Amino acid sequence: MTALPVATGRRTLSTMLRLARSHPRDCVATGVWTVAAALATVTGPLLLGALVDAVGSRHRGSAGPLLALLAVVGVAGAILSALAQRAIVALAARITAALREKILGRVLTLDSTVVHGAGSGDVTSRVTEDMEIFSEAAPLLAEVFAAAVTVAVSFVGFSSLDWRLAAAFVIVFPVYALSLRGYLPKAGARYAAERRAAADRTQTILESLHGAATVEAFGMAPLQAERVAAASARATEAGISALRLSLWLTKTMNGAEALGLSAILLTGSLLVHGHVIAVGAVAAAALLFHRLFDPLGTLLGSFDDVQRAGAALSRIVGVAGMPGAEPVSVRAPDGPVAIEVRGVRHSYDGTADVVRAMDLTVPAGTSVAVVGASGAGKSTLAAILAGLLPSSAGTTALRDARGTVASADLGEAGRSRWIGMVAQDTHVFTGTLREDLTLAVPDADDHRISAALATAGARWAAALPDGLDTRIGPDGLHLDPAQAQQLALARIALADPPVVVLDEASAEAGSAHAHELEExxxxxxxxxxxxVVAHRLSQARVCDRVLVMDHGRVVEQGTHDELLARDGRYAVLWRMWTMRTHTPAEPVQAVSGSSARPARG
Amino acid sequence: MTEFVPARTAGIPPPREVLRTVLRRQARPLTIAAVGSCVHQACEALVPLAIGLAVQNAVAGGDLSDALLAVAGVLALFAVLATGGGLAFYLNARSVSREAHRLRSDATARILADPAAGAGRTAGEWASVLTSDATATAQAARARSNVVSGAVGLAVTAAVLLRIDLWLGLGTLLTVPPLILGIDAISPRLEARLRERSQAAGLAAALAAELVRALAPLRAFGGTGEALRRYRAATARCLDADLAAASANAVVAAVGLVSTAFVTVAIAAAAGWMAFNGRIDVGQFVTVVAMASFVGDPVSRIAFGVQQLSAARAGAARIAPLLGPPPLLGTPPRDDAERGHGHAAPTGLDQEPVILENVSAGPIRALTLRLDPGAAVGVVAVDPAAAATLLAILSGRQAPSTGSARLGGRPLHAIARHGLDFRILVVPHQIHLLGRTLTEALQTGRDTDPARMRAALATASAADLPEQLTEAGANLSGGQRQRVAVARALAAEPAVLVLSDPLTALDAVTEDQVAARLIATRRAQGGATVVLTTSPPLLSRCDHVLYIDAQGTVLDAAHAELMSEPGYAAAVLR
Structure with missing residues (x-):
């Protein structure tokens, strides 16, 4: 397993700054409104302090202007706060949107060896969970930013009263630092455990509900309910364990508040009694500090959310920033295309070869069937031929009237003009039938779409009540495996490439529809x-040539009739397939034994 | 329908009852939590008073000892505040998660045991009921504590302000709470925007997840370019919704902040005027000003608690159908008492045979079938509806229109599901592997011993598969999943096993191998087997085959004999 890259903190930050810089107006608005709002928030208590002094000195004259100023600052602060909030959330939304596009664009063009190496789970979690964590945290990040600016500006406010009061305020930070030092090392692991347990619980519930028919058929409701209850109990325990940590955090937060307030009152009292400052300054400091309870709480309380969003972000940036292949512009094919494979070898793990020393030429306009047992390397060969999997060694080229093109150079955009493949796994995309098919050819008109469906034998499509506008997929009309295969065939028919690679295109259909799919x-x-990778041998029979693969090698090749006449492995497979003769007691022995002829290039 | 609904809803507890049960089960911790929360709120309300007193007595007047006394008072106040708050926070949250767990476990057990209880909602919807709604319902515990402690905080605030000055106190209490409630009232306008926002985000996330899941097929037909273009459009919609929500949010925030600012300034002005006139002292002035910015807290807390309560009631209404008493089951099988909960493997020759006699139903006409221990019968149906009907009859979901389908003399459809479960196992064609490991996937509540599991895996040619399974066996190929499913059915060792198209995703070599071993193993187990298939490797190994042609007529003969029938040959020779 080669894990996908995770960006360093520095890289993550620089990527974020670059994304932010591409929205200069939002950046400026965010900075200006946030600082202005914080200034207003801090000025309020300072004015109240001045009012206290005016009361103390019975200086009525200054009361009117002070109250007027207080009103202006209060209202302006409110409006500025709202503007700041608007600007910063908008900026965060734009950055999120840019990141979303960046990571999916990168993932869609990832080499399949990379995906295979990292595990598709890792790829999926970057695009979905990590992206969701970040986008959900975006408003919180905005709040944290505003709180940080308010606390910073407050320090200026304290300093304007007296530097010793500012020093008394600063005493809270070491307490916060100590609190976080006790909290953060454990928090990461515990919250991760909580999320894992919660995800496992959801998955267990979903799989039980989706498999309700199986649960009922096997009468295993008590067992499955027990499994869900166990998963739920684990999630609950993990949650309670994480709870104890937040408890510690809130308590130290209260402690810091008590300490800060005491320090300000004690310092203030000493300074007033020493006639250094007036009572109003202390009152202002105390009121200011009281107003900081909320921003300070936001800063400390969201530390782990921020950390979590940061971790998600570095995983997103890690993938989004992976170097991609240079986009090459590839010419369109000219007439029929032949496939030429020279010395191709492939290994997923670097030790065991799945395909060995493969040389193969498929002349233009002819067909080749690849047959053999599971694990013989058929699907790997198909993916290499289709240009979806770069082979570990050797070359795969496509030749038309104008020359040769290496299939490795085709790139995402160019490949579909040359080659189309129906992979083993089919997928019905959420949306309408038309939307599903136009994924292959965006500008196809209904006439072409209907023709492609007809080629694929999808007669059911013509009978749909809403026609091409019928919603299919998970939240629409359920298509059975055979219909899903027909859809996959129809997309290729629509794209109309000169080369097609069909990997077991009639595999999971069940017996009822196999004929239609073969046609x-x-x-x-x-x-x-x-x-054509075929395990239904009737499909092999219609091909011009048949290759029999075993352990990554071609062990027999020729036309269907030639191979039957040779009475080797293919002939045994064919007999088993048709069952026209009596089955040998252990037919498998005959196939994997050494009686068959040696491989020929 | 009309007579059905009352019967269904009769056993469903009303939401209020669900919430009451939650509160009753956690009565002790919740009482302690409520007391802690009240103490915490009272202390929070006293902080402005403490600041005012300290400024008056220790800063404006007094000496160092007064200052130290003030500090000691502040520290003591915060110590009590933190203790009460911590206790409330911890106990409330613990009660919520424990109750959510309990509701979830009860409801899951119910929906799995009685799938009829889950009619009307999709699996995804029920999953969200079992996760989110269970938690929302359990939040009732915290909601009550919020309302009570908010009221206490407000009462303390009122007492402090009224003691300072009657008019000032009344003015504050009459303006701030309605103001906060008014701001809460305009926020539903915001909720629509927020819903749109999360809906757009959800759609974009779902599209991204789908595209990544479908990456291989997508690249195979060259659809990545168009897919990315569609995703960009979804992201753009998401951004628009985000921006609209941000603007709406800013408007609501501005309204709230501006009106609060007006009230605070008005209170500060009034208090200032009184201080100038000597009606209140400097410390009281500080207290009033600090209190004016605090008094919104308990009010919001009450409003939040009320919201939580209504969310809890809504959640309870959704989960309630799964919490009532289970419906009466059909007649239990005669020997239920001997079999305890039926975890014994009821295989062997002592089982009564399943006999279908002259059964006509739907497209099937006059089908006769006797399943003695060890029998292996193939079924080839030209019309898929005939196959479906036969499966429905064997699983007891449908009674034949004419003729009879019996187990030991009793009609199959009249035997309660839990009685049939362990004798006739009709395996659904769609494969769902349950569990995180291969071993878990093979367990079906029968305490299957490891040796039997290994044997079943070997029979299904699945011995070399990885032990760890990802979600629903997604790390296995279609063929591997089919083999595991066959192994699971074999390990269950039912008296009668009914399989439909069990080996379609296997290559010819493996298909033949598994077919041979499957039938042999079932014979050795002494169980009867019915296979609905068109696979010659399976059919040729069955004792005999029932061929149901397009007209529903049933032919009963060996595979080799039926091969002379053109319709049969066309169906199985591919």
Whole structure:
């Protein structure tokens, strides 16, 4: 497993700053409004302090202007705070949107070896969970920023009263630092454990509900309910354990407040009795500090959320910033295309070769079937031929009337003009039938779409009440595996590439629809260069040539009839497939034994 | 429908009852938490008073000993405040998570045991009921504490202000609470925007998750470019919703902040005027000003508590259908008492046979089938509806229109599900692997011993699969999942096992291998097996095959004999 990269703190920060800089207006608005709002918040208590002194000296004359100023500052502060909030949330939203596009754009073009190496779970969690953590934290980050600015400006406010009062205020920070030192090292692990447990609980619940028919059929409701209860109990315990930590944090927060207030009152009392400052300054300091309870609480209380958002962000930036292949502009194919494979070898883990020393030529307009047991390397070969998987060694080239193009150079955009593949896993995309198909060809009109569906044998599509506007996929009409396969075939028919690679295109359909799918696949192969990974041998029979693979090598090749005449592995497979003769007691022995002829290039 | 609904809703507890139960079960910790919370709020309300007294007695007058006394007072106040607050926070949160867990466990047990209770909502919706709504319901515990302690905080605030000055106190108490409540009242306007925002974000996130999940097929047909363009459009909608929400939020915030500012300034002005006239002293002035910025807290707390309560009631209404008493089950099987909870494996020759006699139902006409221990019967149905009907009859979900389907003399559809479960296992075609490991996936509540599990895996050619499973076995290929599903059914060792198209995703070699071992193992177990399939490797190994043609007519013969039937040959020879 090669994990996906995680960006360093410095890189994450510089990426964020770069994204922020591309919205200069929002940046300026955020800075100006936030500082102005903080100034207003801090000025309020200072004016109240002045009022206290005016009361003390019975100086009525200054009361009117002070109260007027207080009113202006209060109202202005309120408006400025709202403006600051608006600006900063807008900035955060723009940065989030940019990040969303960046990471998905990068992930969609990730090399499949990278995805395979890192595990698709890691990739998915970066795009979904991490992105969600960050986007949900964005308003909080805005709040934290405002609180930090308010606390910083307050320090200026304390200093304007007396430097010793400012020093008394500063005493709270070591307390906060100590509190965080006790909290943070444990918090990361405990919150991560809590999230893991909660995710596991949700997954267990979902899988039980989705599998309700299985649970019922096996009569295993008590067992499954017990599993859910156990997962829920683990999540609850993890949550309570995390709770004890937040408790510690709130208590130290109260402690810091008590200490800060005491320090200000004690310092103030000494300074007033020493006739250094007036009572109003102390009253102002105390009121200011009382108003800081909230921002300070925000800063401390959201520390772990900020940390968590930061961790998510560095994982996002890590992937978004991965160097991608240079986009190459590839010419369109000219006429029929042949496939030429030279010395291709592939290994996923660097030790065991899944495909070994493969040389293969598929002449333009002809078809080749690849058959063999599971794990023989058929699907890997198909992915390499389709240009979706860069082989560990060797070259795969496509040749048309104008010359040769290496399939590794085709790139995401160019590939679909040359080659289309129906992979083993099919997917029905959420949306309408039309939207699903136009993913392959965005500007296809309804006429072309219907024609493609007809080629794929999807007669059911014509009978849909809402036609191409019928919603399909998870929240719409449920398509069975055979229909999903037809959709996959229809997308290729729509894209109309000169080369098609079909990886077990009729595999999971069940027996009822296998015929239809085979007909559709055959229709799609017509007039094209085709490679078909087939475990239904009737599909192999219609191909011009058949390759039998075993342990990454081609062990037999020829036409269907030639191979039957040779009476080797293919012939055994064919007999098993049709069951026209009596089955040997242990047919598997015959296939994996050494009686078959040695491999030929 | 009309006579059905009251029967269904009869056992459902009203939301209030659910909440009452939650509060009753946590009565002790919640009482302590409520006391702690009240103490905490009272102390919070006393902080402005403490500041005022300290300024008056220790700063404006008095000496060092007064200052030290003031500091000691502040520290003591905060110590009590922190203790009460901490206790309330911890006990409340613990009660909420424990109750959420309990509601979730009870409701899950119910919906799994009685799927009918879950009719009307999708699995995803129920999952959200079992997670979010369970927690929202349990929040009732915290909500009550918030309302009570908020009231205490407000009372203390009132007492302090009224003691300083009647008019000042009345003025503050009559303006601030209505103001806070008024601000709360305009926030629903904001909620619509926030809903739109989270909806847009949810759609974008769902699209991203789908595209990553479908990455392989997407790249295979070259759809990444268009997919990214669509995602950009979703992100743009998301941004618009974000900005609209931010603007709406700013307007609401500005209204709240400006009106609060007016009131605080008015109170400060009034208090200042009184201080100039000598009606109140400097310390009292400081107290009033600090109190004016605090008094919103207890009011918001009460408003929040009320909101939480209504959310809890809404959550309780959604989860309540899963909390009532279970409906009466059908007739329990005769030998239920001997079998305890049925965890024994009821295999062997002593089982009564399942006999279908002259069954007609839907597209099936006159089907006769006798399943003795060790029998293996193939079924090839040209019409998928005929296959579905046969499955429904065997699983007791449908009664035949004519003829009979019996187990030991009793009609299958009249036997309660829990009685059938352990004898006739009709495995759904759609595979759902449950559990995080291969071993868990093979356990179906029958205490299957490890040796039997290994044997079942070997039979299904699944012995070399990884032990760790990701979500629903997503790390396995389609063929591997099918083999695990076959192993699970074998490990359950039911008296009668009904499989539909169990080996379609296997390659020819493996298919043949598994087919041979599957039938042999079932014979060795002494259980009867029915396979709905068109796979010759399976059919050729069955004792006999029922061929149901397009007209619903049933032919009963060996696979080899049926091969001379053109319709049959076309169906199985591919």
């Amino acid at each position: 559709a696949a055959t229709a799609l192969m017509r007039g094209r260069t085709a490679v």
